[in-house]
Amino acid sequence: MLSRREKKSRSWLLLFLLIPFIVTLWPPFYNIDQPELIGIPFFYWFQLLWIIITAILTAVLYALTN
Amino acid sequence: MINVNWEALSVFIVVFSAVAILGFLAAKWRPGDLTRLQEWGLAGRRFGTIVSWFLLGGDIYTAYSFIAVPGLIFKSVALGFFAVPYLIIIYPLVFIFLPKFWTVARHRGYVTPADFVRERFDSSTLALLVAITGILATMPYIALQIYGIEVSIAQMGVPIEISLFVAFFVLAAYTYVSGLRAPAMIAVVKDMCIWLVVLVAVIYIPIKLGGFSNIFAAVHQKAVENPTTFHDFLPSSEYSAYTTLALGSALALFLYPHLLTGMLSTNSRQVVRRNAALLPAYTLLIGLIGLLGYMAIAAHVKLSPAYGANSALPALFSAMFPSWFAGFAFAAIAIGALVPAAIMSIAAANLFTRNIYREYFRPACTEREESSVAKTASLVVKVGALAFILLLPSTLAINFQLLSNIWIIQTLPAVFLGLYTNWFHRRALIVGWAGGMITGTWMVIARNFESSVYPLSFAGITIPVYAAVAALVANLVLTIVLTPIFRGISISAGEDATTPADFEAQPLGSQQSIPSYQQPALNPQKALPGFQQSAWNSQQSFPDFQGSALNSQPSLTDFQPPFPGSQRLQHPAQRSQQLALEQQSALNSQQPLPDFQQPFPGSQRPGQRPQQPVLERPYNAERPVR
Numbered sequence: 179m180l181s182r183r184e185k186k187s188r189s190w191l192l193l194f195l196l197i198p199f200i201v202t203l204w205p206p207f208y209n210i211d212q213p214e215l216i217g218i219p220f221f222y223w224f225q226l227l228w229i230i231i232t233a234i235l236t237a238v239l240y241a242l243t244n
Numbered sequence: 245m246i247n248v249n250w251e252a253l254s255v256f257i258v259v260f261s262a263v264a265i266l267g268f269l270a271a272k273w274r275p276g277d278l279t280r281l282q283e284w285g286l287a288g289r290r291f292g293t294i295v296s297w298f299l300l301g302g303d304i305y306t307a308y309s310f311i312a313v314p315g316l317i318f319k320s321v322a323l324g325f326f327a328v329p330y331l332i333i334i335y336p337l338v339f340i341f342l343p344k345f346w347t348v349a350r351h352r353g354y355v356t357p358a359d360f361v362r363e364r365f366d367s368s369t370l371a372l373l374v375a376i377t378g379i380l381a382t383m384p385y386i387a388l389q390i391y392g393i394e395v396s397i398a399q400m401g402v403p404i405e406i407s408l409f410v411a412f413f414v415l416a417a418y419t420y421v422s423g424l425r426a427p428a429m430i431a432v433v434k435d436m437c438i439w440l441v442v443l444v445a446v447i448y449i450p451i452k453l454g455g456f457s458n459i460f461a462a463v464h465q466k467a468v469e470n471p472t473t474f475h476d477f478l479p480s481s482e483y484s485a486y487t488t489l490a491l492g493s494a495l496a497l498f499l500y501p502h503l504l505t506g507m508l509s510t511n512s513r514q515v516v517r518r519n520a521a522l523l524p525a526y527t528l529l530i531g532l533i534g535l536l537g538y539m540a541i542a543a544h545v546k547l548s549p550a551y552g553a554n555s556a557l558p559a560l561f562s563a564m565f566p567s568w569f570a571g572f573a574f575a576a577i578a579i580g581a582l583v584p585a586a587i588m589s590i591a592a593a594n595l596f597t598r599n600i601y602r603e604y605f606r607p608a609c610t611e612r613e614e615s616s617v618a619k620t621a622s623l624v625v626k627v628g629a630l631a632f633i634l635l636l637p638s639t640l641a642i643n644f645q646l647l648s649n650i651w652i653i654q655t656l657p658a659v660f661l662g663l664y665t666n667w668f669h670r671r672a673l674i675v676g677w678a679g680g681m682i683t684g685t686w687m688v689i690a691r692n693f694e695s696s697v698y699p700l701s702f703a704g705i706t707i708p709v710y711a712a713v714a715a716l717v718a719n720l721v722l723t724i725v726l727t728p729i730f731r732g733i734s735i736s737a738g739e740d741a742t743t744p745a746d747f748e749a750q751p752l753g754s755q756q757s758i759p760s761y762q763q764p765a766l767n768p769q770k771a772l773p774g775f776q777q778s779a780w781n782s783q784q785s786f787p788d789f790q791g792s793a794l795n796s797q798p799s800l801t802d803f804q805p806p807f808p809g810s811q812r813l814q815h816p817a818q819r820s821q822q823l824a825l826e827q828q829s830a831l832n833s834q835q836p837l838p839d840f841q842q843p844f845p846g847s848q849r850p851g852q853r854p855q856q857p858v859l860e861r862p863y864n865a866e867r868p869v870r
């Protein structure tokens with residue numbers, strides 16, 4: 179368990195949580211159809227992938243700021 | 245009753261009945277005194293990580309989303325997929341904002357967001373507006389859950405009214421009896437069924453349709469045939485709509501009373517943070533359900549004339565699955581409506597009871613009365629929703645729900661930004677709220693309720709923007725501009741009744757500064773008498789808690805701390821006196837406490853004396869608030 183001081187100094191890590199915002203809220207990044215994954219166009223599987231990435235990111239941050 | 249799919253119906257009835265029974269049994273689960281609003285309306289704040297995962301999952305991902313997301317994708321394809329980025333970015337927001345709200349709500353005994361606003365900004369008008377907004381925004385949502393049941397039942401050919409009455413009756417009965425425990429228990433079953441159905445669907449149906457390449461080829465074909473209305477990729481003109489839809493929906497989601505209720509029923513802020521990492525599994529589920537919308541296109545399903553694109557998913561299941569599994573799937577969707585409908589009605593009832601009934605009509609009501617008023621209010625809300633769906637065209641409910649997000653997001657400055665600062669002036673917040681409500685509602689009306697995306701145009705450029713985001717911006721601008729003006733001309737800003745200590749996390753399980761023998765008392769899941777929950781209110785003095793843990797008192801009911809939150813109805817001086825009296829009597833009637841006793845967990849270093857009564861600590865208006 180982190181002490182208060184350690185928690186405060188680690189709170190900058192939460193800035194990493196901006197990454198999913200920037201990536202997923204900018205459609206031009208991913209509005210393309212290639213490369214396909216088992217027939218699913220990039221536009222779709224990229225967003226599905228970011229669900230998993232964000233969850234892992236959140237879990238990591240939970241472990242680090244806890 | 246022609247065209248009834250008997251196989252599907254029998255499976256449906258079996259599953260539905262089993263779940264209904266569970267709802268009644270839930271009253272005995274993790275037992276508590278259901279005549280208290282905290283127990284009925286918040287399940288005594290007992291739920292751990294796993295139960296909360298199921299409960300919040302059932303709350304966020306409703307039956308209506310299962311029907312509407314594929315429906316939207318069936319109709320406008322790529323734009324409908326905004327549900328995925330929306331349900332990705334809510335979790336960072338949950339991770340950052342909600343533990344703070346949980347903490348202050350636990351420390352001060354809040355049941356609703358309006359409770360918080362009332363104390364933070366010292367404005368009962370603002371709290372009333374927040375409460376009314378919450379109730380208004382939730383009602384169409386409940387109606388739409390019933391609509392979701394209706395669409396899936398209709399697919400089986402069963403008469404609608406009778407089925408809805410039965411479903412409604414079951415829902416009303418178990419909610420009345422068990423409160424929040426019922427949807428929590430049912431959510432476990434429902435979510436397992438939905439996962440099963442969706443996983444089977446995304447494996448079985450593509451195989452039947454010849455693989456994803458075939459599916460997307462068919463979708464592309466349709467796009468080619470309908471170039472203006474149907475896009476399998478986002479046209480650049482829709483980028484801003486996509487982004488603002490995702491952002492606006494995400495900002496609005498956890499302002500809904502039913503989600504705050506679900507979140508407040510957890511037993512620790514760590515549960516909230518853990519679930520921020522675990523709940524995205526459901527987003528994956530929604531993404532897969534969205535793909536089912538594409539499969540519906542590729543399978544050329546026949547839509548029902550009554551429900552249009554919303555019948556895409558049920559029609560797909562009917563066409564692709566054997567009847568018994570289709571029945572099971574429809575049951576899963578119907579149950580998927582019962583969980584959020586129950587929670588939404590409980591949340592709306594909590595709002596009414598705490599922030600309208602107790603605030604304005606009966607400030608001195610007992611807990612028992614609070615609880616029974618809430619139960620009745622919840623029933624009334626459900627009856628209203630049922631009447632709405634049965635008597636009015638369903639398009640009306642869908643249109644109102646477009647407004648729901650726009651309305652609820654106007655409480656963001658007061659509720660979420662209020663967690664970080666009390667700088668906003670309460671009158672400015674009220675004006676901002678009004679401005680946002682008017683702007684957003686006007687935008688939707690201007691588009692004839694066809695869409696909540698409004699084309700903003702300036703300097704010759706037209707940008708389609710989600711009305712909720714535009715209205716929120718208007719709200720914030722008004723609030724930020726008016727606050728210094730109102731403060732400048734000395735309109736009273738009221739007193740913030742919360743203290744920085746109330747926002748301080750002292751999560752259950754933080755073991756360092758609290759000596760070990762107190763820990764059994766800190767775990768609310770042990771069988772402590774119900775009123776121990778109230779000891780987490782910072783106004784109670786720690787010695788009370790100690791009494792029961794050390795068993796040095798015959799019973800604590802003699803000087804039982806008042807019900808959390810009831811103290812704010814007293815005059816502040818009265819309250820402080822009472823607090824001082826309690827502390828006095830607690831200190832007198834116990835053995836002398838060791839030096840390291842703390843009145844409030846974490847508020848003081850070991851070795852300090854217990855907290856002074858509130859009266860002696862002058863309110864400092866300049867004190868910075870985190």
